[in-house]
Amino acid sequence: MILILGAQGMLGGEFRRTFSRALGWDRAELDLAQAENLEERIRGLGEKVTAVINCAAYNNVDAAEQHKELAFAINAEAVGKIAAVCKKLDVPFLHFSTNYVFDGEKGEYREADQPNPLSIYAQSKFEGEKLLQKNCDKYYLIRTSVLFGHEAQSEFAKKSFIEIMLELSQKTGTIKAVNDEINSLTYVSDLAKTVELLITKKYPYGIYHVVNSGEASWYDLAKEIFSATDKKINLVPVPASEFPRPARRPKRAVLLNTKLPALRSWQAALHEFLKNNRTF
Numbered sequence: 001m002i003l004i005l006g007a008q009g010m011l012g013g014e015f016r017r018t019f020s021r022a023l024g025w026d027r028a029e030l031d032l033a034q035a036e037n038l039e040e041r042i043r044g045l046g047e048k049v050t051a052v053i054n055c056a057a058y059n060n061v062d063a064a065e066q067h068k069e070l071a072f073a074i075n076a077e078a079v080g081k082i083a084a085v086c087k088k089l090d091v092p093f094l095h096f097s098t099n100y101v102f103d104g105e106k107g108e109y110r111e112a113d114q115p116n117p118l119s120i121y122a123q124s125k126f127e128g129e130k131l132l133q134k135n136c137d138k139y140y141l142i143r144t145s146v147l148f149g150h151e152a153q154s155e156f157a158k159k160s161f162i163e164i165m166l167e168l169s170q171k172t173g174t175i176k177a178v179n180d181e182i183n184s185l186t187y188v189s190d191l192a193k194t195v196e197l198l199i200t201k202k203y204p205y206g207i208y209h210v211v212n213s214g215e216a217s218w219y220d221l222a223k224e225i226f227s228a229t230d231k232k233i234n235l236v237p238v239p240a241s242e243f244p245r246p247a248r249r250p251k252r253a254v255l256l257n258t259k260l261p262a263l264r265s266w267q268a269a270l271h272e273f274l275k276n277n278r279t280f
Ligand SMILES: NC(=O)c1ccc[n+]([C@@H]2O[C@H](COP(=O)([O-])OP(=O)(O)OC[C@H]3O[C@@H](n4cnc5c(N)ncnc54)[C@H](OP(=O)(O)O)[C@@H]3O)[C@@H](O)[C@H]2O)c1
Pocket: 006, 007, 008, 009, 010, 011, 012, 026, 027, 028, 030, 031, 032, 033, 054, 055, 056, 057, 058, 059, 074, 096, 097, 098, 099, 144, 145, 146, 147, 148, 152, 153, 154, 155, 156, 157, 158
């Protein structure tokens, strides 16, 4: 049986759909800010756990600048603890990190490139990567970037960029979007299928970059959203300096996937998601 942590988040929810027999825990079942009795909890399940997939994270990039301790507790210390328990129980550990561990100077990053995080959130995720690698051997450390998909069940979940754009389009005909921050984009359904492939095909343990092909600024993404949903919006490209935020972001942090079959383009994935999601 697969155990999913952070099961009510966007990615966790997708894994619950992908692995219908998996057991899902969220903060109510296990608060990762403490996570002291994880080993006993897993041993007490009565069924052998075959993999732990950790989708839980402190994900609020700007708020992390003020909540460093909590961000490190969940994104770093808890990851180290889970990794140690997985090693003890001889269970593979799948965990997710972010393109934000890179500083964006080089623009494109391979799996073995050296991180240089710019924000507290990114530092906490990089620390999680290091603790994971120190504490266990059977791991898939999967870096990904700008997720989109079905909304998280969690009551605290942030609104996705897609939702924000479509809500704004109901209220105004002119929208500004940042055009000088470039990321890879990832449809959670494609990410979950790739993770399923990693497990079932028994790929070697290690670091993987899983993102849809291509890259985009927030402006490019907004343009594609409005085109796919037939919204006539006057979309204005602006520099990130027009929207000052507490956390620094990389200018261009595109993840290169050099170890797995390439995923379809983010545009194709976005169109499929918007077509199948009637709420849009
Ligand atoms: N979203 C992106 O664009 C993006 C980009 C790159 C990498 N990633 C990484 O991908 C992974 C999945 O992200 P996501 O967007 O699916 O996350 P999400 O929707 O924000 O969900 C995060 C989950 O973590 C849980 N959580 C938070 N604090 C917790 C705690 N103290 N104890 C237990 N659970 C806790 C939340 O539970 P509650 O419901 O109780 O709050 C929620 O279910 C994360 O590792 C993230 O860093 C995401």
